[in-house]
Amino acid sequence: MNIVVLVKQVPDTWSERKLSDADHTLDRASADAVLDEINERAVEEALLAKEAQGGEVTVVCMGPERANEAIRKALSMGADSAVHVSDEALHGSDAVQTARTLAAAIGTLESVDLVIAGNESTDGRAGAVPAMVAELLGWPQLTYARKLDTDGQSVSIERESDAGVATVEANLPALVSVTEKINEPRYPSFKGIMAAKKKPVSTLSVADVGLSADEVGLGSAPTQVVSSAPAPPKEAGVKVTDEGEGGVQIVEFLSGQKLV
Amino acid sequence: MSEVLVLVDHAAGEVRKVTLELLTAARRLGEPAAVVVGESGTAGKLADSLTAYGASKIYVAESAEAGQYLITPQVDVLASLVSSAQPAAVLVPASIDGKEIAGRLAVRTGSGLLSEAVDLDAEGVAAHSLFGGAYQASAKATTATTVVTVLPGSVEAEAASGAGEQVTAEVPAQDAGRAATVTGHQPAEAGDRPELTEAGVVVSGGRGVGSAENFAVIEKLADSLGAAVGASRAAVDSGYYPPQFQVGQTGKTVSPQLYVALGISGAIQHRAGMQTSKTIVAVNKDPEAPIFDIADYGMVGDLFKVAPQLTDEVEKRKS
Numbered sequence: 001m002n003i004v005v006l007v008k009q010v011p012d013t014w015s016e017r018k019l020s021d022a023d024h025t026l027d028r029a030s031a032d033a034v035l036d037e038i039n040e041r042a043v044e045e046a047l048l049a050k051e052a053q054g055g056e057v058t059v060v061c062m063g064p065e066r067a068n069e070a071i072r073k074a075l076s077m078g079a080d081s082a083v084h085v086s087d088e089a090l091h092g093s094d095a096v097q098t099a100r101t102l103a104a105a106i107g108t109l110e111s112v113d114l115v116i117a118g119n120e121s122t123d124g125r126a127g128a129v130p131a132m133v134a135e136l137l138g139w140p141q142l143t144y145a146r147k148l149d150t151d152g153q154s155v156s157i158e159r160e161s162d163a164g165v166a167t168v169e170a171n172l173p174a175l176v177s178v179t180e181k182i183n184e185p186r187y188p189s190f191k192g193i194m195a196a197k198k199k200p201v202s203t204l205s206v207a208d209v210g211l212s213a214d215e216v217g218l219g220s221a222p223t224q225v226v227s228s229a230p231a232p233p234k235e236a237g238v239k240v241t242d243e244g245e246g247g248v249q250i251v252e253f254l255s256g257q258k259l260v
Numbered sequence: 261m262s263e264v265l266v267l268v269d270h271a272a273g274e275v276r277k278v279t280l281e282l283l284t285a286a287r288r289l290g291e292p293a294a295v296v297v298g299e300s301g302t303a304g305k306l307a308d309s310l311t312a313y314g315a316s317k318i319y320v321a322e323s324a325e326a327g328q329y330l331i332t333p334q335v336d337v338l339a340s341l342v343s344s345a346q347p348a349a350v351l352v353p354a355s356i357d358g359k360e361i362a363g364r365l366a367v368r369t370g371s372g373l374l375s376e377a378v379d380l381d382a383e384g385v386a387a388h389s390l391f392g393g394a395y396q397a398s399a400k401a402t403t404a405t406t407v408v409t410v411l412p413g414s415v416e417a418e419a420a421s422g423a424g425e426q427v428t429a430e431v432p433a434q435d436a437g438r439a440a441t442v443t444g445h446q447p448a449e450a451g452d453r454p455e456l457t458e459a460g461v462v463v464s465g466g467r468g469v470g471s472a473e474n475f476a477v478i479e480k481l482a483d484s485l486g487a488a489v490g491a492s493r494a495a496v497d498s499g500y501y502p503p504q505f506q507v508g509q510t511g512k513t514v515s516p517q518l519y520v521a522l523g524i525s526g527a528i529q530h531r532a533g534m535q536t537s538k539t540i541v542a543v544n545k546d547p548e549a550p551i552f553d554i555a556d557y558g559m560v561g562d563l564f565k566v567a568p569q570l571t572d573e574v575e576k577r578k579s
């Protein structure tokens with residue numbers, strides 16, 4: 001079974017994240033970049049499915065040159081090969097354009113049975129790219145999976161949302177997104193890291209995936225950021241030590257704020 | 261004036277609060293039209309609330325298939341209304357389902373998608389809070405229709421009476437080859453507490469709570485304050501509290517009037533989900549815990565001493 005995993009490189013949530021002053025796009029240079037943690041879980045789930053069913057795991061990533069590091073990490077975990085869509089023209093693409101590019105990149109691969117993505121990225125938090133890719137491929141979407149089962153013909157998930165837990169099923173090909181509760185991703189082994197250096201990564205331009213440069217990127221995005229600024233930092237208030245009356249003191253504070 | 265479609269979020273025969281917030285925001289942009297997608301008999305129960313919050317039209321899209329397929333019934337209904345009504349905007353709650361419905365709709369109708377708006381003006385410019393409140397930005401779409409997901413609790417719902425004219429809308433037949441079938445459903449236990457993202461007060465516990473049983477301390481305090489209960493990821497990962505209550509970067513974003521953090525260190529990823537709360541109170545035994553950097557009132561102490569006393573005192577003042 002041929003599985004594609006969509007992985008994204010994001011600024012590390014531990015570092016300070018900001019937008020560039022010039023064009024309000026993500027300032028990628030200012031923060032450490034990592035493979036988004038949720039995508040490690042997506043890779044893990046793909047590897048588990050491959051171990052059970054056989055087949056190939058291909059990583060698909062759209063991002064600047066340095067996203068290569070995130071791709072290598074996924075390969076060192078055990079994915080077989082990668083497609084990296086990297087093109088200056090993609091700078092500033094919004095969620096819809098990202099989904100178009102990813103769907104087009106998936107379209108360059110032969111007989112894909114299953115696409116696995118993260119449910120939501122930690123930078124954009126659109127939480128919509130997987131659903132949009134499914135829409136563009138014309139495939140069923142099974143999103144927010146905390147458990148995934150596939151026999152190579154169909155797929156079934158447990159979907160955890162505010163409404164509760166639903167069982168959702170579809171025939172392949174299909175797209176699944178996973179939540180952070182689905183598994184604990186493996187660490188790349190030393191052997192895996194060495195092997196990853198030799199695994200094939202094809203770098204594709206926008207034209208290579210069959211789109212034209214004026215369909216993607218900041219200039220033609222269907223949405224435009226008109227302003228951006230850091231939020232005023234929240235100031236710390238008072239800090240007191242409990243001497244036995246701490247609970248009462250908090251109530252006094254709350255009552256002063258008219259909160260009780 | 262052009263129509264503004266609002267996808268109605270409903271559960272157990274009731275309109276969820278976020279729908280009323282969306283109707284309020286929709287009035288700024290045009291004529292609000294509520295869209296109800298559900299099994300037959302759904303819209304009748306919701307019509308009064310929708311009308312009381314300004315819905316001039318209620319599109320009723322009822323079919324058994326609405327509950328049998330994931331996401332696509334709502335997308336199909338909205339897409340056909342976008343082509344027939346040419347609305348200025350479609351507003352959808354920024355919930356798990358809402359974000360996916362909005363995403364697919366934007367792709368299918370060629371519309372711009374603005375996600376997690378915290379405010380919306382008459383020109384359709386949406387305000388956003390990024391990186392967990394560390395950054396602010398505003399954005400707009402350049403397309404004829406804008407699809408916007410709006411964060412629950414960010415717009416104050418205001419009543420206004422509307423005509424509430426009911427119009428039947430078709431739920432297109434679902435194609436099992438392209439849609440996912442819902443074969444089972446275990447509803448989340450609807451407790452008596454307010455919903456996390458809608459609550460005015462949230463009381464959260466972290467790893468410092470120590471066990472699932474000890475979370476009773478957090479729940480008692482929450483109940484005395486009429487609050488929702490939240491948890492840090494460490495508390496969820498340790499099995500102290502269920503995942504849907506996680507607050508933070510990869511959990512819920514909350515912005516209540518009051519947020520009380522107990523036994524939570526205040527890691528950047530936790531703060532990302534709560535730092536826009538109006539007032540923050542923290543109890544932690546470590547005076548160096550980073551949560552104190554953003555707390556309006558910080559109490560250095562043992563939560564097992566402070567929280568029960570706090571609960572008792574609140575109860576005392578109530579009676």
Ligand SMILES: Cc1cc2nc3c(=O)[nH]c(=O)nc-3n(C[C@H](O)[C@H](O)[C@H](O)COP(=O)(O)OP(=O)(O)OC[C@H]3O[C@@H](n4cnc5c(N)ncnc54)[C@H](O)[C@@H]3O)c2cc1C
Pocket residue numbers: 013037122465466467468469491492493494495506507508509510511512522523524525526527528529530533543544545546549561562563564
């Ligand atoms: C990509 C990513 C996403 C993440 N997403 C989230 C998220 O959505 N939400 C989230 O919360 N975290 C998230 N995290 C995890 C985050 O980094 C922290 O690990 C987590 O928030 C820590 O939870 P905690 O504060 O409960 O635990 P700890 O950091 O272990 O803190 C426990 C605190 O309890 C205090 N304490 C202990 N006993 C007592 C007592 N008796 N009385 C008073 N205080 C006591 C201690 O002093 C300590 O400060 C994420 C991390 C990553 C990398």
Ligand SMILES: Nc1ncnc2c1ncn2[C@@H]1O[C@H](COP(=O)(O)O)[C@@H](O)[C@H]1O
Pocket residue numbers: 006007008009036038039042060061062063095098102116117118119120121122124125126127128129130
């Ligand atoms: N640029 C990208 N390259 C590859 N995958 C992506 C990209 N953007 C989003 N995704 C996938 O979509 C998921 C959800 O992202 P988002 O919808 O942006 O929150 C991610 O976890 C990835 O699996």
